[in-house]
Amino acid sequence: MTTAAHALTLLLAFSGFAALALSLDRHHRAAFRTPVPRRRVGGLRAAGWSGLALAFAAAVGSSGWTFGPVQWVGSLTASALAVVALIAYRPGWLRTAALVALPLAAVMLPLALPH
Numbered sequence: 001m002t003t004a005a006h007a008l009t010l011l012l013a014f015s016g017f018a019a020l021a022l023s024l025d026r027h028h029r030a031a032f033r034t035p036v037p038r039r040r041v042g043g044l045r046a047a048g049w050s051g052l053a054l055a056f057a058a059a060v061g062s063s064g065w066t067f068g069p070v071q072w073v074g075s076l077t078a079s080a081l082a083v084v085a086l087i088a089y090r091p092g093w094l095r096t097a098a099l100v101a102l103p104l105a106a107v108m109l110p111l112a113l114p115h
Contacts, residue, residue: 004111013052018086018097023048055075
């Protein structure tokens with residue numbers, strides 16, 4: 001697995017976990033200082049699960065079925081720890097970090113594709 005593929009998997013998993021965290025009222029209040037609107041919960045949950053699924057696809061696409069799922073679980077662990085740390089210490093930064101992670105993942109995509 002290349003560094004770009006690993007970064008892509010981490011960034012997608014981070015964005016997914018951040019969206020799932022922000023779909024919960026407690027974390028949304030900490031980050032935005034307002035309760036989560038009911039109409040936004042479904043979109044955040046869908047975005048979160050989609051980010052985790054795309055991270056799985058990136059890991060399997062770059063490392064194959066033998067090592068890809070193992071690499072995905074490692075990326076899930078690291079990105080979940082990063083989301084938890086941001087929620088605990090700087091909840092306002094979570095939304096910015098999640099939004100920055102998506103364009104970075106788009107930049108990493110062509111670099112992570114196997115040639």
